[in-house]
Amino acid sequence: MIKRNLPFAAIAVIALVAAPLLLEPFRLSLLAKYLCYAIVALGIGLAWGQGGMLTLGQGVFFGLGGYAMAMYLKLSESGGGLPDFMVWSGVEELPALWAPFANPVFALTMAVAGPVLLAVVLGTLVFRQRVRGAYFAILTQALAAAMVILLVGQQGLTGGTNGMTNFFELFGADLADDSTQRVLYLVVAGVLGVLYLATRQLVNSRFGRLLVAVRDGEDRVRFLGYDPALVKTVTFAVSAGLAGLAGALFVPVVGIISPALLGVVPSLELVVAVAVGGRQVLAGAVLGAVVMGYAQTTFSEQFANGWLYLQGALFILVMTLAPKGIAGILGRLRRARTA
Amino acid sequence: MTAVVNQLPIGLSIAAVLLLVALGLTVTFGQMGVINMAHGEFIMAGAYTAFLLGDLLLALPAAFVVAGLMGLALERGAIRHFYGRPLDTLLLTWGVSLVLQQLARDLFGAPNVQVPAPSWLSGGIGILPYNRLFIMALAVAGVAGIWLYLTRTRLGRRTQAVVQNRRLAATSGIDPGRVDMLTFFIGSGLAGLAGVALTLIGPVGPALGTYYIVDAFLVVVAGGLGQLRGAVLAAVGLGLLNSYAEFWSDASLAKVLVFAAVIGFLQVRPQGLVALRSRALT
Numbered sequence: 001m002i003k004r005n006l007p008f009a010a011i012a013v014i015a016l017v018a019a020p021l022l023l024e025p026f027r028l029s030l031l032a033k034y035l036c037y038a039i040v041a042l043g044i045g046l047a048w049g050q051g052g053m054l055t056l057g058q059g060v061f062f063g064l065g066g067y068a069m070a071m072y073l074k075l076s077e078s079g080g081g082l083p084d085f086m087v088w089s090g091v092e093e094l095p096a097l098w099a100p101f102a103n104p105v106f107a108l109t110m111a112v113a114g115p116v117l118l119a120v121v122l123g124t125l126v127f128r129q130r131v132r133g134a135y136f137a138i139l140t141q142a143l144a145a146a147m148v149i150l151l152v153g154q155q156g157l158t159g160g161t162n163g164m165t166n167f168f169e170l171f172g173a174d175l176a177d178d179s180t181q182r183v184l185y186l187v188v189a190g191v192l193g194v195l196y197l198a199t200r201q202l203v204n205s206r207f208g209r210l211l212v213a214v215r216d217g218e219d220r221v222r223f224l225g226y227d228p229a230l231v232k233t234v235t236f237a238v239s240a241g242l243a244g245l246a247g248a249l250f251v252p253v254v255g256i257i258s259p260a261l262l263g264v265v266p267s268l269e270l271v272v273a274v275a276v277g278g279r280q281v282l283a284g285a286v287l288g289a290v291v292m293g294y295a296q297t298t299f300s301e302q303f304a305n306g307w308l309y310l311q312g313a314l315f316i317l318v319m320t321l322a323p324k325g326i327a328g329i330l331g332r333l334r335r336a337r338t339a
Numbered sequence: 340m341t342a343v344v345n346q347l348p349i350g351l352s353i354a355a356v357l358l359l360v361a362l363g364l365t366v367t368f369g370q371m372g373v374i375n376m377a378h379g380e381f382i383m384a385g386a387y388t389a390f391l392l393g394d395l396l397l398a399l400p401a402a403f404v405v406a407g408l409m410g411l412a413l414e415r416g417a418i419r420h421f422y423g424r425p426l427d428t429l430l431l432t433w434g435v436s437l438v439l440q441q442l443a444r445d446l447f448g449a450p451n452v453q454v455p456a457p458s459w460l461s462g463g464i465g466i467l468p469y470n471r472l473f474i475m476a477l478a479v480a481g482v483a484g485i486w487l488y489l490t491r492t493r494l495g496r497r498t499q500a501v502v503q504n505r506r507l508a509a510t511s512g513i514d515p516g517r518v519d520m521l522t523f524f525i526g527s528g529l530a531g532l533a534g535v536a537l538t539l540i541g542p543v544g545p546a547l548g549t550y551y552i553v554d555a556f557l558v559v560v561a562g563g564l565g566q567l568r569g570a571v572l573a574a575v576g577l578g579l580l581n582s583y584a585e586f587w588s589d590a591s592l593a594k595v596l597v598f599a600a601v602i603g604f605l606q607v608r609p610q611g612l613v614a615l616r617s618r619a620l621t
Contacts, residue, residue, distance in 0.1 A: 125605075130609060134368075134374045139560065139602070142556070142601070153589060272430065309438055312441070315434030316434040319421075320431070
């Protein structure tokens, strides 16, 4: 038990103690951003790696969480008045949809409950009808596409293409301040750690075994008397909730939420990250999100155009040569050493 | 009432483009179970072919061949190693699509380009502009061509045999690999034609394909696997729904309505409009 948790404990010490001490503030908040993505990746690892549901629309849930948080931040700054972007787009009265988000408890609850609810409705409708595999992937992608168009179109409600930005404070703390960012980093890292342990517990439980069974032979599971649609819907909802929470954390860390952050491409990029890290194990998903986030920042800083080629090529290579990703390679190395 | 009628040519020409795009997807998806995310970039390749040639009638066969050869290369180079792993293929081809988009950006520049429409397509009959009429005719010709190919030629019948039962077809002496190559060539070629058609109604940019690929996939889902009839009906249905929803609500709600309609439709017919009857479980 202790031995199994050793790598996790080591990484937790590095992330919670070493990183805040050693990294400069700019790098630390970049790391916090990657860790937010890692929370989404955790959900993808659960739904896709364990459950076989390739979801290409996690950006939608991430966005719902992010917008809920952003609405709260905007309202707390305007003191219940009209947020700045609404004034610019000529809205005169605060929309009824916005009013309850002035309450932080409500906003945070909605950041998770909204995505979960959407996933339960969609999952029930889709999985009950035994729509699966590629069909499910296509539907989630269409959802992401529709969501972006909706957000861009409803400028007065959502800030349109620009989304929402210019956040100054969170619960009275100055967001531009380094110490606030350090606390935010610690919160994100802590939340990720707890969620990782909880998700791992879920995967190792009876439910987790059932989920893998559904992935590998849905009909057989049905014949044994279980309800695969229920198992899949619950899993999909959990992954949506994770993405929603990640979105809510992302907004104060990065300071912006916009349609470009949650459309078809970012949703797919996260799936790619999970594939690169290794979809078979949850740790692979987390690792992939951090590695790909870091790679994207580093390479696009140096050569902007090259990054897309590199990303595409990396993707093709991982899919052809190492479908189990980095985690698969590490696992093979470890086995080779002990053998 | 007049608004309803005026919107009709727009809806039908969107449907026609969707149909051309989805036809290719539906044959490759139906036959090989391959989700080709790079299909949208074949549309883009077709459109840029038209831009380079500058002549519509010359561009049609050229775009078909260019996009078809790209599809063939993709199938031989990568996809054929991935049969039986549809979700991996989806991600793989998405990587290809990223590379192709960036390539187009480097070759032709990021800003959109305009392909001048030939003068003989200006004007129209009543509310039917010639350019939209031409696109509809192109789609009808595409469907008719595929239908004739599938039902009247030896190769087409072999293709159908592979679609219905790959292993049985292989035991009967058909080489499924060769049929796959041909199917991919034709399917991708059709996307090229769709690209040429799109130059008649709008500008051409590196991301052109991404606007149509999601809708085209929805057509495949709603139409049923590998079924020509299903694809035609679903494309017309979704194309019209799209343009009328945009007209009556606003453009941003239209996509949500279309999505909801497809989900609702799947409650009634989860297999799509036209499904291959089969007793297989999965």
